[in-house]
Amino acid sequence: MSLEYDKSNPISIEEHAKRLINMSFNDVLPDKFKNYKGKGNLGQFIEKYHFGYDLNSDKEADFKEAGVELKVSCFKQNKNKTYSAKERLVLSIINYMDVIEEQFETSSLIEKNKLLLLIYYLYDNEIKNKLDYIIKFAQLFEFPKEDIKIIKDDWVKIINKIKDGKAHELSEGDTLYLGACTKGAGGNKDLRKQPCCDIKAKQRAFSLKQSYMTHILRNYFIKGKKTYNNDSESIIKNLEVLKNNTFEDYIKNKVEEYKGKEVLKLCEEFDISTRAKNKNANLILKILGVKGKKAKEFEKANIEIKTIKLKNGKPKESMSFRTFKFKEVANSKWEDSDFRNVLSESRFLFVIFNEDDNGVERLETCMFWNMPIEDIENDVKEMWLRTKKIIKEGIQVEVVQRKKDTIRRNNLPKSTENRVAHVRPHGRDSKDTDVLPNGDEFTKQSFWLNKNYIYEQIKNRG
DNA sequence: GCATGATCATGC
DNA sequence: GCATGATCATGC
Numbered sequence: 389m390s391l392e393y394d395k396s397n398p399i400s401i402e403e404h405a406k407r408l409i410n411m412s413f414n415d416v417l418p419d420k421f422k423n424y425k426g427k428g429n430l431g432q433f434i435e436k437y438h439f440g441y442d443l444n445s446d447k448e449a450d451f452k453e454a455g456v457e458l459k460v461s462c463f464k465q466n467k468n469k470t471y472s473a474k475e476r477l478v479l480s481i482i483n484y485m486d487v488i489e490e491q492f493e494t495s496s497l498i499e500k501n502k503l504l505l506l507i508y509y510l511y512d513n514e515i516k517n518k519l520d521y522i523i524k525f526a527q528l529f530e531f532p533k534e535d536i537k538i539i540k541d542d543w544v545k546i547i548n549k550i551k552d553g554k555a556h557e558l559s560e561g562d563t564l565y566l567g568a569c570t571k572g573a574g575g576n577k578d579l580r581k582q583p584c585c586d587i588k589a590k591q592r593a594f595s596l597k598q599s600y601m602t603h604i605l606r607n608y609f610i611k612g613k614k615t616y617n618n619d620s621e622s623i624i625k626n627l628e629v630l631k632n633n634t635f636e637d638y639i640k641n642k643v644e645e646y647k648g649k650e651v652l653k654l655c656e657e658f659d660i661s662t663r664a665k666n667k668n669a670n671l672i673l674k675i676l677g678v679k680g681k682k683a684k685e686f687e688k689a690n691i692e693i694k695t696i697k698l699k700n701g702k703p704k705e706s707m708s709f710r711t712f713k714f715k716e717v718a719n720s721k722w723e724d725s726d727f728r729n730v731l732s733e734s735r736f737l738f739v740i741f742n743e744d745d746n747g748v749e750r751l752e753t754c755m756f757w758n759m760p761i762e763d764i765e766n767d768v769k770e771m772w773l774r775t776k777k778i779i780k781e782g783i784q785v786e787v788v789q790r791k792k793d794t795i796r797r798n799n800l801p802k803s804t805e806n807r808v809a810h811v812r813p814h815g816r817d818s819k820d821t822d823v824l825p826n827g828d829e830f831t832k833q834s835f836w837l838n839k840n841y842i843y844e845q846i847k848n849r850g
Numbered sequence: 851g852c853a854t855g856a857t858c859a860t861g862c
Numbered sequence: 863g864c865a866t867g868a869t870c871a872t873g874c
């Protein structure tokens with residue numbers, strides 16, 4: 389393999405990287421390592437056999453003289469032909485003890501990652517040997533100017549949590565684009581000291597969220613090709629508004645301009661159909677100045693809008709999530725289950741409405757929220773594992789004949805049995821079914837957050 | 851009044 | 863035709 393490039397020149401490094409495009413990892417490896425079965429990550433192969441240097445994980449960038457850090461990551465094609473990042477991009481380990489002394493602009497994160505060389509290969513389910521994956525993009529990348537303020541605010545938020553002695557409570561859902569993801573051995577095998585508290589915390593790394601990397605991929609790598617729906621619109625049209633405000637504060641202030649207004653009047657003002665069941669979510673986007681159905685920042689940060697209607701100060705209903713597939717739950721491990729991923733990687737925008745005694749609904753406020761990891765790893769985990777067990781052992785059903793109808797009582801986890809979440813039907817009607825592991829059909833179900841739990845989470849809203 | 855199972859309305 | 867968000871209705 390040709391090693392002709394100038395290690396001190398980013399452009400030369402990028403040019404050399406571009407020679408990888410349309411090659412597989414096997415094409416890069418020397419003959420004796422072809423189809424190599426052992427461990428070793430794809431990035432290390434590129435470093436060693438294409439760029440000809442040995443891996444290092446120091447504080448300095450991989451190409452020290454050029455200040456370029458090499459990252460190899462993968463993307464995938466979705467069922468609807470669009471492309472998404474397959475993973476978050478892990479940047480560098482968070483050293484809890486040192487990082488609290490740093491300033492963002494001169495932080496170890498920025499020092500090491502200010503200029504990235506991103507190499508993207510296409511993940512393909514059909515290809516069994518990962519060395520046969522094809523490299524599709526190789527390009528220098530810097531944090532876009534429009535995103536720097538949000539990334540900085542994320543960084544500050546993570547640092548402040550460590551300063552508050554809560555490194556063990558860090559979660560990817562805390563922040564918008566830059567996350568603190570777990571890194572290293574799973575479970576509690578790899579615990580680290582933190583500076584302001586005696587409790588040991590999981591090792592974590594700064595990373596750019598998967599949702600954010602999907603945005604980067606689509607806008608900076610696949611650009612020009614019309615391979616995705618570009619129908620989302622930015623809320624922040626002028627970066628000036630973030631100068632003295634975080635993104636989240638900006639959103640909250642904007643929504644609170646309409647505090648106390650009647651929903652029906654707002655729908656009229658913003659020209660929204662009042663019959664739509666998702667009118668409240670549509671309304672919020674309009675208030676934030678988004679004409680279409682999607683806000684770009686929310687997509688990048690993996691923020692989901694959830695509306696909550698209060699009556700006498702308490703939520704009227706529990707909060708639903710998308711229906712799950714029985715077989716998928718039965719065959720997943722908790723650690724990589726969909727529900728755990730949704731809860732730990734999403735951030736939620738709760739938009740809160742009040743219904744008065746006359747049935748008139750008014751906008752109150754909004755708040756950003758993500759589920760604390762202890763709730764995920766204790767209560768929700770218990771509920772999920774029990775759901776899995778019941779599905780595998782067979783759902784018990786008791787047919788109850790009532791005056792006007794017949795219902796089928798089941799033994800899936802109830803809201804009275806768990807502090808945080810339960811299982812409930814979620815389909816068009818009871819005949820809307822999904823197949824169980826034993827082949828029987830059963831009414832589609834989903835996970836719901838208990839309304840009492842939601843109440844606990846929002847009662848101290850500002 | 852609340853929990854639970856059932857169902858509705860919209861939009862793609 | 864289905865996914866999604868939202869809500870209804872019965873019975874304890």
